[in-house]
Amino acid sequence: MSATILWGKLYAEKLKSEARAKIIELSEKTGIAPGLAVIIVGGNPASQVYVRNKHKTCEEMGINSQIVALAENTGRQELIDNIEKLNNDKGIHGILLQLPLPKGLQKYENEFLYKISPVKDVDGFHPINAGRLSIGEKCMVPCTPLGCIKMMELADIPIEGKKAVIIGRSNIVGKPMANLLLARNATVTVCHSHTADLAKIAAEADILVAAVGRPNFVTADMVKSGAVVIDVGINRIAPKKITGDVDFDNVKEKAGFITPVPGGVGLLTIAMLMHNTVEAAKMQLLP
Numbered sequence: 001m002s003a004t005i006l007w008g009k010l011y012a013e014k015l016k017s018e019a020r021a022k023i024i025e026l027s028e029k030t031g032i033a034p035g036l037a038v039i040i041v042g043g044n045p046a047s048q049v050y051v052r053n054k055h056k057t058c059e060e061m062g063i064n065s066q067i068v069a070l071a072e073n074t075g076r077q078e079l080i081d082n083i084e085k086l087n088n089d090k091g092i093h094g095i096l097l098q099l100p101l102p103k104g105l106q107k108y109e110n111e112f113l114y115k116i117s118p119v120k121d122v123d124g125f126h127p128i129n130a131g132r133l134s135i136g137e138k139c140m141v142p143c144t145p146l147g148c149i150k151m152m153e154l155a156d157i158p159i160e161g162k163k164a165v166i167i168g169r170s171n172i173v174g175k176p177m178a179n180l181l182l183a184r185n186a187t188v189t190v191c192h193s194h195t196a197d198l199a200k201i202a203a204e205a206d207i208l209v210a211a212v213g214r215p216n217f218v219t220a221d222m223v224k225s226g227a228v229v230i231d232v233g234i235n236r237i238a239p240k241k242i243t244g245d246v247d248f249d250n251v252k253e254k255a256g257f258i259t260p261v262p263g264g265v266g267l268l269t270i271a272m273l274m275h276n277t278v279e280a281a282k283m284q285l286l287p
């Protein structure tokens with residue numbers, strides 16, 4: 001039996017239309033459209049494509065989008081000043097600092113992320129939001145893991161009581177994914193580069209989330225028959241070609257559900273950014 005392929009486009013469209021309805025409702029109540037600022041530092045070509053896509057999606061949605069493009073050699077204080085200006089800008093409800101930063105700024109990455117006001121932190125990277133997520137409080141949730149959960153929910157994939165295995169422990173995907181699955185009563189295992197018997201643990205998963213950043217890392221022998229396989233990997237194998245972490249062609253013959261790359265959860269990441277921007281605007285504008 002071949003897996004059902006979870007195409008992201010369908011789900012992303014549905015989630016964007018939900019966000020769109022909330023934008024209309026908000027503008028009827030307040031006369032104000034949500035505003036998102038994306039800060040991009042330097043000329044990383046992949047980042048430029050992502051930022052352009054975010055901008056385009058905002059325009060389709062009726063979100064005011066502001067791109068703050070800063071030079072490769074921007075200084076630490078200059079970037080902080082830009083973040084603070086956006087924190088104080090009443091027309092901006094969400095702020096996203098596009099990663100990765102240029103080499104010279106990378107060592108201050110956390111300092112920059114922590115300068116973003118938690119209520120405008122549409123990436124959910126601020127420790128206040130990460131902490132609130134871990135204790136099950138309402139917060140801004142990182143877009144990629146939130147998109148994975150929404151996709152499973154829309155596809156009627158049960159989570160409660162399931163064994164979930166996440167490969168990767170990043171603050172951006174692995175850890176928030178673990179918290180989101182835990183909050184839905186999955187039994188969660190997080191694997192990483194020091195995990196012994198990773199293949200064996202992965203093969204026990206009902207839900208397997210791959211967020212490692214290595215092409216073909218997840219092979220068919222690591223997947224239980226009928227499992228749900230969510231591929232979060234984005235590996236650039238040529239200037240215009242990306243692939244995931246999962247050996248798609250072989251794993252799809254064994255899994256029950258599988259997300260492709262491209263065309264899978266990446267599309268939901270942007271949809272969730274729109275969702276988070278609307279939620280941030282509502283929090284700031286409505287009593």
Ligand SMILES: Nc1nc(=O)c2c([nH]1)NC[C@@H]1CN(c3ccc(C(=O)N[C@@H](CCC(=O)O)C(=O)O)cc3)C=[N+]21
Nearest residue numbers: 096097098099100123143242262263264266267269270
């Ligand atoms: N502060 C910050 N927040 C982010 O959320 C963030 C970031 N920095 N840096 C880079 C990553 C990457 N990311 C993606 C967004 C959309 C797709 C996406 O739409 N992917 C499509 C098309 C991909 C393509 O063809 O190039 C797909 O998977 O089908 C992928 C990846 C957000 N990121």
